[in-house]
Amino acid sequence: MTGPRLRAKTRSMIDARLLPLQRALMEPPARWLAACGVRADQITLVGCGIGLLAALAAALGLYWLALAGLALNRLADGLDGAVARLTTPTDRGAFLDIALDFVFYAVFPIGFIFADPASNGLPGAVLIASFVLTGTSFLAFSIIAERRGLLAENYPTKGIYYLGGLAEGAETIAVFAALCLFPDAFPWIAWAFAAICIVTGATRYMAGWQAFGKN
Numbered sequence: 001m002t003g004p005r006l007r008a009k010t011r012s013m014i015d016a017r018l019l020p021l022q023r024a025l026m027e028p029p030a031r032w033l034a035a036c037g038v039r040a041d042q043i044t045l046v047g048c049g050i051g052l053l054a055a056l057a058a059a060l061g062l063y064w065l066a067l068a069g070l071a072l073n074r075l076a077d078g079l080d081g082a083v084a085r086l087t088t089p090t091d092r093g094a095f096l097d098i099a100l101d102f103v104f105y106a107v108f109p110i111g112f113i114f115a116d117p118a119s120n121g122l123p124g125a126v127l128i129a130s131f132v133l134t135g136t137s138f139l140a141f142s143i144i145a146e147r148r149g150l151l152a153e154n155y156p157t158k159g160i161y162y163l164g165g166l167a168e169g170a171e172t173i174a175v176f177a178a179l180c181l182f183p184d185a186f187p188w189i190a191w192a193f194a195a196i197c198i199v200t201g202a203t204r205y206m207a208g209w210q211a212f213g214k215n
Contacts, residue, residue, distance in 0.1 A: 022078055030082030040084035044096045047076025051104035058111030058180070066111065067180035073104060074173055098139075101169075105131055108176055112186050123190035130194040133201035134167060141208045148212075167193065167200040 033043070054069025077097070084093050106128055113124040175193045179186055 023082065026078045026082035027086075030079055030086055033079065034083050034086045038083065040080040040087065040089075040093050041096055043076050043080040043083060044093065044100060047073050047080065048100040048104060050076065051100075052107060055104075055107045055111035058108070058183075059114035061115050061183075063180045063183050067177060070108070070173070070176055070180065077101065102131075102135055105135075105172060109179075109190070112179060112183065115183070116186070120186045120190070123187040123194070127190040127194045127197075130197035130201070134197045134204070137201045137204035137208070141204060141211075144208065144212050167197045171196070 050069050051073035054066045054073060057063070057069055058066040080093070080097060084090070109124050109127050113120045172193075175189060178189055182189070
């Protein structure tokens with residue numbers, strides 16, 4: 001049984017469009033991993049560990065290694081969901097997936113702050129604070145949508161309600177990759193993306209205000 005679909009007034013930028021391609025690419029390796037008995041939770045935990053090591057690499061100035069860790073972390077993020085769909089999706093898996101994603105998003109910029117505190121400290125702090133804004137608005141909307149039994153039109157199979165916005169996963173990863181490729185530009189990139197995240201958070205709060213205004 002499926003719940004009613006909610007049309008929140010935020011537009012998914014890239015993630016929803018990439019989802020069919022991502023699933024097509026992830027299915028063959030996911031089938032092999034599932035056949036080998038690898039569980040989705042294991043992939044999630046390994047991916048988070050690799051992400052933390054990528055942040056450490058950035059802190060040490062090993063930016064190409066940080067970029068490789070970023071790529072592997074995102075690969076694991078795609079594979080865990082694919083394996084879960086081929087086996088048995090669980091609430092624990094959905095919880096780990098979203099919770100550890102937020103851990104990675106917060107920790108990765110810290111690596112660049114440690115690499116150059118004088119230049120990166122303030123813009124990095126503002127960037128992380130903007131992630132808190134997008135994250136809290138995302139999770140608060142998801143909780144109320146779940147309570148009402150609503151499904152996101154663009155992500156009906158996700159473990160929680162996914163609300164789109166100007167800054168989503170694809171944009172965030174593109175920015176993280178740019179930080180690795182152009183570490184000296186960290187302050188400018190961080191300020192710019194923080195502004196985009198603030199706009200995203202504001203539109204999500206407005207969407208929640210409008211969507212949940214009537215009981």
